[in-house]
Amino acid sequence: MDIAAFLGLFLGVIAIVGGNILEGGNTSHLIQAAAALIVFGGTLGATLLSFSVRDVFNAFKSLRLVFGGRPSAPSEIIEEILGILVKARKMGLIALESEIKNISNPFLRSGLSLVVDGMTPAMIKDVLYQEISTYEENMKNAADVLGAAGGYAPTIGILGAVLGLIQVMRNVTDPTKIGGGIAVAFVATIYGVGSANLLFLPMARKIMNRVKEEAFIRELIIEGIVGIESGVNPYFLKTRLNAFVSEHDRSE
Structure with missing residues (x-):
């Protein structure tokens, strides 16, 4: 969740509604x-x-x-890639096939599938x-x-x-x-x-x-x-x- 997005939207609405109230307006009039x-x-x-x-x-x-x-x-991505590289060097590229399903990033998962496919x-x-x-x-x-x-x-x-x-x-x-x-x-x-x-x-x-x-x-x-x-x-x-x-x- 992006806190900045929700905070920005909240502040924008509050500023407008709050300004209207400070000027003596009624919030219901804005609806x-x-x-x-x-x-x-x-x-x-x-x-x-x-x-x-x-x-x-x-x-x-x-x-x-x-x-x-x-x-x-x-x-985080670099650390994950380095971990995969170490495994590949020890066990071979084919061994990565069993690791692919555990990777959360879909783009990295897709790329490794191409590697395994040769x-x-x-x-x-x-x-x-x-x-x-x-x-x-x-x-x-x-x-x-x-x-x-x-x-x-x-x-x-x-x-x-x-x-x-x-x-x-x-x-x-x-x-x-x-x-x-x-x-x-x-x-x-x-x-x-x-x-x-x-x-x-x-x-x-x-x-x-x-x-x-x-x-x-x-x-x-x-x-x-x-x-x-x-x-x-x-x-x-x-x-x-x-x-x-x-x-x-x-x-x-």
């Missing part, structure tokens, strides 16, 4: 079903018009990258780098969906504000209906701007940051897997892998 329908329904419609249903569905699935845990620390380092790199490329493309598409929603929401919010003001003008002779129309108008704007800048755009950025972190870990794993296949000296591989990471992330 408008009509405004929510206009903004979120309109934003979803515009997003579906821009992307496929599968793209939008995958974008929702990718939210686990926003609120889920971070990728494994580089030092693929050359060049073939292993080709397959695994293609996996990274496909992963990055899929996640970039998910971030694009959320980024697009972040662009549409404020505009749809303005549209909701205009619709609310139209109702105000239509009922200008009836004071009892003016307040409701104005409420929808301004709350729709809050929903549009707020959801874009507190949800959609930050989540799109977070996904891209997580993709960079995961891609780096996977590239580190590829170097380790090639070292395992080649049977290099553990100290050499440790030194090489540590060269990829910052000093505080290195394996001791």
